[in-house]
Amino acid sequence: MIRAIIIDDEPLAHQVIEHHLQEHPDIKLVAQFYSAKDALCALAKSSVDMVFLDINMPEVTGLELIKALAKPPQIVIVSAYHEYAITGFELNVTDYLLKPVSAPRLDQxxxxxxxxxxxxxxxxxxxxxxxxxxxxxxxxxxxVEYIEAYGNYVKLHQAQQVTLATATLKQLSEQLSHSFTQIHKSLLVNNQNVISISHDHVELNTGTTLKIGKSFKEIAQTLL
Known part of the structure; x- marks a missing residue:
């Protein structure tokens, strides 16, 4: 279980994150704060695994909070302002989300x-x-054996079942880069399912053969 807190002076921001977290049972929201000053006091007494953190708050800003922590947890900045992104990543934040936060972006x-x-x-x-x-x-x-682009949708191939879902292949390529590899402009393949690779095809352990796109041949060869 990943223990998380929200630090944001806007109640609506709390509500949005709470709503999206309903789809993530491994994330436990253990506390919510409306000022960074109050959160600092709490973090001095007990630790958490991650923080959803706003930047522009009265008294103590989100960036000041990060600098004040000796051992910061995983920080996901949630801000209405993009201009602090570089500073945030210089402070080694895990991610930087712009409000309003969408479910796919939070998933990522x-x-x-x-x-x-x-x-x-x-x-x-x-x-x-x-x-x-x-x-x-x-x-x-x-x-999921592989994912296929279908306009503004994707097809998820699971055994004999194919499901059409709302997402783009580009979004999923970024989100699933730890376990899926793009081998064609319209295909993402599950790394663990690949059993053989030829010059222009990969074969999956289900017997499915998928074509490798010309510009993806080099990356495809790293799957084995």
């Missing part, structure tokens, strides 16, 4: 947090949440 940030917390990686579910029709659906990434 949380995956980065999980990647930086190896003690949790073995126990956390390896999944992604995507919109299918009018509902959100969770997909076990271990069961």
């Amino acid at each position: 940030a949380l995956n980065k947090v999980r990647d930086r917390l190896p003690k949790y990686s073995a126990t956390n579910a390896n999944y992604i949440t995507l919109k299918v029709d009018r509902e959100k659906r969770k997909f076990d990434l271990n069961s």
